[in-house]
Amino acid sequence: MLEIKNLHAVVEEKEILKGIELKVNEGEIHAIMGPNGSGKSTLSSVLAGNPKFEVTRGSILFKGRELLGMEPEDRACEGIFLSFQYPVEIPGVSMVNFMRAAVNARRKYRNEAPLPASDFLKLMRDRRELLGMDSQLVNRSVNEGFSGGEKKKNEIFQMAMIDPQLSILDETDSGLDIDALRVVAAGVNRLRTKENAIILITHYQRLLEYIKPDYVHVLYAGQIVKSGGPELALELERKGYDWLTRAVTPE
Amino acid sequence: MVEQQYTDLFEQYRGELDANSAEGLNRHRDAAFDIFRQTGFPSSVQEDYRRSDIVRRFDADLGLNLRNIPVPVNPHEAFRCNVPDISTHTFILINDRYYDSAAPAEGLPDGVFAGSLRQFAEAYPAQFDAHYARIADMAGDGVAAYNTMFARDGFALYVPANVEVEKPLQLINILHGGVDLNVNRRILIIAGENARVKLLVCDHTADDVRFVVTQVTEMFADTSARVDFYELEDNSEKVTRLSSLFCEQRGHSEVVTDSITLHNGYTRNNCRFRLSGKHAATHVGGLAICDKKQHIDSFAFLDHAMPGCTSSELFRNVLKDEATGAFCGKIRVRTDAQKTQAYQTNRNLVLSDTARMFSRPLLEIYADDVKCSHGLTTGQLDEEALFYMRARGISREEARLLLMTAFTRDVVDMIRIPALREQLTTLIDKRFRGELTHCGNSGIYK
Structure with missing residues (x-):
């Protein structure tokens, strides 16, 4: 589904990604871990097409098509979803209007008619219940005045509404208490199918107790320095990142 | 001198003016004329008019319809307002003249007058004389003096003490003419003690000629009265609108004004509020969406003269192309006005390199126990929010479009007529999409 080859990216003239290689197939969950500043969030931004980041080399194939050069909205309509580490507050735009625009944009992209209002509202209700979200929240402006946990829940709610093929969850666990983490993880697990895939970007192993990855990768200094199965996450939990980073940092 | 042709005209046609108006209005012409000869039209050398050289707007060959030549069409059929069904009572001014519809306003509470200013002057002389040309500060506003020289009619609304007009009233101003015209329109609103009323005023242009419009609104809110005054400008690019609103508020009164400039040519909106009773409250909103070479200049003066009053101002502008915008917000808190709360906000979106915005908050505070604040931002759309939505x-x-409409929301939300809020939101969305059509389908600016 996703194939990243030799990906280099810079932001404000500083190279953050230095040759990422990653392959994700349908039905798989990949966890990308690493210390702060290793390039995890840059990778997610580059995949979603954030114009602040410039890709200097490499390629990203999604379902066989090159993503680089594709607008963020087209990537989203192709099936890529980014759950933001810091969801943006948009005063004055209601969640309902925002979601209606998003759902219908994707339908338009596939030459489908807009979803009838009653179907749309039913979809909203169903997905809201999946995440146990307060009905008041969806009547408010996007993320405005939401607590940290509500914002993260709202990201997964949007994922449920949009039904993407590849979801990139960027630090979705940060800012969540244990109860909220369980709800969010349960939501993600229920959205999981054989056809879609998930990339979990996380600093800690905690989230991986609730969403079991098939593969774990360690990102350090802009490269994937180690890959393995779920056991790698446990090893990282026990030993920290130092033993890995020392091995790759030239003295 | 630009003013010369107008003072000549005034002297020459003084008899015609008087003959086509009422004694109550005529009585003020000489004083207004004396003031105008001193002040003239405002020009950009004056501090408060740096961004709007008003005098140049009059440097044109404009006709004045001094004899009240009637308009042959039925405006109810010829013009359809974009904001229908808001009110059960609709009144029409064609240029500066009250249009006498066949059916008089029915169903208004007893004692309420809504209609021709000229008729009001004759039918309610005591109320008229107590307020007309008294709330307006002619010496401080040359356009108001000029308007008072030439005003012959207009719209009056009088709500006696303890009367509530439940349904909002709507006044539709239609600019109509075959040649370039100067129109001098007058509105008088008097709300007695504890009276309640909401008025929506819509401005429309029906003909593709130049109009230079002066509009003076005098508003009096007596003790505990509540007045909502909403204005929606939807004019062609050939219209110059020079509006001066003067409001006098007594104790515990509450006034909400909201001025929406949906489409315009050259607009200067002055509003001056004098809070002369304890615990009065004023909420002033303004929103303008301008593109091409459109011009919006909003000037607000909140004069806190008594203790315990509250005022809030919220002005937003969205500027594109070569549009220019200006905002000046003056707050004066006089020595006696302790416990004043005055808040001012001006936010502007400038969406092109060639659009320009000038903003000036001016706070003069002479009392020591007050809460005053002002906030001012001018910028572009939030790139992070854009990316979030695109993702x-x-x-x-x-x-x-979603972000632009969202930007306008809180000014629209000040309006306390839900149906009007919804209608405006739709109109604003259409305006941003370039799909706004002129009401009456005459398509002047499409």
């Missing part, structure tokens, strides 16, 4: 599949253009 959900929403196109850049659609995301921009």
